[in-house]
Amino acid sequence: MSALLEISDLHAGYDRREVLRGVNLFVRPAEIVVMIGPNGAGKSTLLRTVFGFLRPQRGEVRLEGEPLGGLSPPEVLRRGVCYVMQGYSVLPNLSVYDNLLLGAYVRRDRRVREDVERVLERFPILRERRREKARVLSGGERRMLELARVLLLSPKLVLLDEPTLGLAPAVVDQVYGMVHDLRAQGIAFFVVEQNARTALRNADRAYVLEQGRVRFEGRGEEILHHPEVQRAYLGGSVTPPAAPGGTPPPPPPE
Ligand SMILES: Nc1ncnc2c1ncn2[C@@H]1O[C@H](COP(=O)(O)OP(=O)(O)O)[C@@H](O)[C@H]1O
Numbered sequence: 130m131s132a133l134l135e136i137s138d139l140h141a142g143y144d145r146r147e148v149l150r151g152v153n154l155f156v157r158p159a160e161i162v163v164m165i166g167p168n169g170a171g172k173s174t175l176l177r178t179v180f181g182f183l184r185p186q187r188g189e190v191r192l193e194g195e196p197l198g199g200l201s202p203p204e205v206l207r208r209g210v211c212y213v214m215q216g217y218s219v220l221p222n223l224s225v226y227d228n229l230l231l232g233a234y235v236r237r238d239r240r241v242r243e244d245v246e247r248v249l250e251r252f253p254i255l256r257e258r259r260r261e262k263a264r265v266l267s268g269g270e271r272r273m274l275e276l277a278r279v280l281l282l283s284p285k286l287v288l289l290d291e292p293t294l295g296l297a298p299a300v301v302d303q304v305y306g307m308v309h310d311l312r313a314q315g316i317a318f319f320v321v322e323q324n325a326r327t328a329l330r331n332a333d334r335a336y337v338l339e340q341g342r343v344r345f346e347g348r349g350e351e352i353l354h355h356p357e358v359q360r361a362y363l364g365g366s367v368t369p370p371a372a373p374g375g376t377p378p379p380p381p382p383e
């Protein structure tokens with residue numbers, strides 16, 4: 130197995146407070162990996178630590194085998210990791226076009242404007258609205274803008290924190306449609322979600338984080354059908370219960 134991102138025995142938190150208590154996980158190239166878990170489990174803390182906003186207290190984060198721990202966010206970005214934070218990260222008073230340009234600020238080459246044009250070709254809705262302020266975009270269009278901006282950096286891995294929070298179901302599907310499109314180009318995604326059902330359906334693999342530790346892991350479908358996950362996160366069963374005497378689905382590997 131060649132992992133793109135590999136996290137081993139990661140402990141991290143705030144001041145003396147430990148939020149992550151020994152997290153192990155990996156993301157392969159061009160894989161869509163989802164992490165679900167209750168509010169306060171440490172999902173955002175994990176993304177902040179990978180991206181370099183927080184330093185690991187113990188354990189390691191590796192990208193293509195190279196340690197990331199201790200690098201600053203711009204350095205992590207230059208290694209090919211993008212982070213789309215929880216809540217909207219577009220600047221509402223800048224135009225769609227300027228938001229795109231700003232997203233590429235860490236690039237040192239001079240082809241940014243050409244690339245912005247290329248990206249706009251791929252997102253006609255944004256192209257039409259390129260001169261409008263980002264604040265007039267709908268929630269789904271802002272997500273589109275965030276993902277378009279990420280494309281300008283040609284990342285290997287994108288970290289998404291709650292990308293579908295507050296979006297209508299049809300828009301949620303559009304967001305995941307974009308994620309699948311970008312994955313087809315070789316970009317891996319590590320997505321943290323409370324919208325567990327949709328996230329798991331779109332995941333190659335998934336992890337459940339509880340109180341700073343990975344409680345379950347498996348293929349997206351396996352986690353979706355895991356009885357305990359269903360009880361805790363999906364409000365009951367996804368498929369009709371098995372007939373009496375039927376075999377329960379196997380638990381995912383720990
Ligand atoms: N900046 C911070 N300073 C101190 N504690 C924080 C900070 N951000 C989050 N926490 C705490 O860390 C724990 C995990 O939070 P978080 O990673 O945001 O969880 P999740 O994203 O899974 O909801 C929570 O108990 C939260 O209160």
Ligand SMILES: [Mg+2]
Binds near residue numbers: 172173174215290
């Ligand atoms: Mg969070």
